[in-house]
Amino acid sequence: MSIVRVPPMIRVMVLLVACTATIGAPASPAGTPEPNDLVDEAMDYLGFDDSHRQAILDGEILFTGMPGLEPLPQAVAVAGAMMIIRRPWEELIDLYLKEESFRTDPHLLGSGRIPEDSPTASWTEEVAYTSAERKELARMLEVKPGGTFNFSESEIERFRAIPRGDAAEDKALALFRDLLSERVGNYRTKGVAGITPYARGNGRQASPAEELTAAMQDSDFLRRHFPEFHGALDRYPEGSDSLTSSRYYWTKKEVSGRPSVALVHKTLWVGESACVAGEREFYVGQGYNTMFTVVGAVPYGDGTLLIAANRTFSERVTGMGRSLKKTMGRKVVAAKFAERFEYLRSAFEQDRRPD
Secondary structure (H helix, E strand, C coil): CEEEEHEEEEEEECCCCCCCCCCCCCCCCCCCCCCCHHHHHHHHHHHCCCHHHHHHHHHCCCECCCCCCCCCCCCCEEEEEEEEECCCCHHHHHCCCCCCHHCCCCCCEEEEEEECCCCCHHHHHHHHCCCCCCHHHHHHHCCCCCCCCCHHHHHHHHHHCCCCCCCHHHHHHHHHHHHHHHHHHHHHHHHHHHCEEEEEEEEHHHHHHHHHHHHHHHHHHHHHHHHHHHHHHHHCCHHHHHHCCCEEEEEEEECCEEEEEEECCCEEECCCEEEEEEEEEEEEECCEEEEEEEEEEEEEEEECCCEEEEECCHHHCCCCCHHHHHHHHHHHHHHHHHHHHHHHHHHHHHHHCCC
């Protein structure tokens, strides 16, 4: 296992992608270890030894690729973003679900909250493309099954049916917004089972539902130590009342040099001795298929120990040379984590400034 060390200057804040809402939510379930025991098990599970523990206590962030947590050929797993934040637990809880947390991503181009039970899709009006990005709309008009966009067969047919003319790109944007609203509605009512597959041509499909289901089934540590959270997310929307909080967002990020819109479900469970949160990208416009990130936070010493695991699913790591592709993929994901943590640290330090 290869451990990637991130310099101490990046040490301060993973919990912005981790943990929020109100303290005093559901108590820890029976069988959840005490914080120190949980730390020991997590360290062993992720492959860290005593020297790594000391490095974390000294303020380093450690990343490692986790080939054993890649349940499908298109999966890339990076785990073990662990560090100490020397701030009280109470000061960290309120940050995760805020829309502002997305803005710590240096590749973010836009984001917004998707209202609960909105009678209209007015939130989609915020999803827009700048004049420099409108070439994406032209691509939508000519889209075919494949990797240019993540659309289903029927969605592609709807784009291809748009009459060409001066208003074609505006109609493509209107249709894209409709599709985003439909995908949110399907996920809210059916969970991952409601996610429409992506057409890849020649009868092939990519299944976000299969990917996200596999990620949950392969989350043994989460299942054993946080069964309420695991069960609620695995069966979502059934059992969602076990969650402390559940919210939806849209984001637009630069992926492979192009703007990519994603739909994100952020969830949180807070217990007496631990907090665990999930960030599930159940639709991604292009670049990769889906992403699932889990971050746990445990009071430890004079601060908080954070444990992060990410699975990104992309067909770009399959096929000839897949071993090398996966190795590179893990490095890319770890580097993006480290980059985001730098920005998170800066944002978190600003949050600490007195009024």
